Amino acid sequence: MTISDLRQRGLILFEAISGSRAYGTHLPHSDTDLKGVFILPETEFYGLDYVPQVANETNDEVFYELRRFVELLLKNNPTVLELLGTPPDCVISRHPLFAAFRAEDFLSKLCRQSFAEYAVAQIRKARGLNKKINHPEPPTRKSVLDFCYVTVGAGAQPVQLWLAHHGYSIAQCGLANVPHLTDLYALFVEDKKAPHGYRGLVRDPETSQDVLLSAVPKGQEPVAYLSFNRNGYSTYCRVFREYHEWVKKRNAERYENTVQHGKNYDAKNMLHVFRLLQMAEEIALTGQLHVRRPNRDFLLQIRRGEFEYETLVEQAEALVMRVEAAFAASNLPEAPDKQAAEQLLIRMRQDWYSAASR
Structure with a gap:
């Protein structure tokens, strides 16, 4: 089933422009995202092939089946709640039955988690990006030997420096476990005139993941x-892998924008951090959902990279504290009324199927 099928079969209950154009933060080149709600025909709903969601290839057009839509509303999912607060100029179509859905009937203290905690996760993501940009990993991975040190008096020396100082080769060396001591090894060096067949320190200096015993x-x-600093090596490998996976998968356009404004944070990501936190605070204080943002200029300043990264993170963390306090004092219910939502879902489906059978 495709979005085109939904339109041709007249199954769409609600369709709207979402994203930056609904928030009021769009730019001339911004994409037009579409979101909506559809209802399956009676036979398909009762059959085995329930379709909860339909999207296009780029996932910027997403339609939720009525039941899935209500399930997400009960979780206070920001994306579906925002559909109920869509500005009038962004509504493409609305079936009369859909008017029964009101954001106020679903807002609850769960928004603290769904809005604010998501924003906190984005702050952590922004920190990670900042670190990746300011501390890039070289293309070649370090080896196990870079995490090995040899005792020298009361101190220690990198093994490769120690080998060079003494004129030893890796092949001359052998390692043996030291009982009761983790990752500490006795280091032996054979005389070239009387070799003992030591195996060296590692099997392959470039690819080995561990030291080699003889x-x-x-x-x-x-x-x-x-x-052998095994924990340090393991952490380094994880960071190295994550960095190069990020390089491979990163959105090239957004990365170039990040580099161009020179502040080393994903500006679009940080814009959404503030948008979500401000919406969460409004929900806690007023019990209302405002999708169209009144502070477009400020949010676009963030997107243009006009603020320092540290300043934005500090402001965002202060806003998180305000949101926490607002929800602690809020009169909102702990969660939406599941029974009322279920009755609304049943009634709407019955009305739709009854009209379709006439």
Whole structure:
């Protein structure tokens, strides 16, 4: 089933322009996002192939089946709640039955989680992006040996520096476990005139994920002890992998915009942080949902990168505290009335199917 099918079959209950054009933060080149609600024909609803959602390939046009729409409303999902607060100039079509849905009937303290906690997650995401931009990982990954150190007196020295200082090669070395001590190894170096067949420190300096142990003849004395910072290596590998996955998957246009404004944060992402937090505070204080934002200029200043990253994060965190306080004192119900929502859903479906059968 496609969105075109929904239109041709007359199954759409509500359709509207959403996103930046509904918020009032759009620019001349902004995309036009569409959201809506549809209802399955009676036979398809009762059959085995329930369709909860239909979207286009880019996912900027999304329509929810009536039941799925109500399920998300009961969770205070921001995207579907915003449909109920769509500005009149963004409404494309609205079936008379859909008028029974009002945002005020679904707003609850769950919005603290669905709006504000999502915004907090975006702040963390912004911090991660800032770190990635300011601390890029080189294209070549470090090796296990970069996390190995050799005891020298009361201190330690990077193993590769230690090897170079003593004129040893990796192939001359052998490692053996030190009982009861995690990631500490006795380091042996064989005499070239009397080799013991040591296996070296790693199997392959570029690809190995661990140090390599050797069989050491009895009576051999270690020349030093080697410590492998395994936790540090594991953390480094995760950060390296995440960084290069981000490079591979990042939105090129948004990244270029981030670099161009020079503030090293995703400006569009930070715009939504403030939008969501401000909407959450309004919901807690007034019990109303305002989709069209009254502070377009401020939000567009964020999008243009006119603020320092640290300033925005500080303001956002202060706004989070205000939102928490507002919901703690709010008279909103803890959650929407599930029974009333279910009755509305049943009644609307019955009315639709009854009209369709005439």
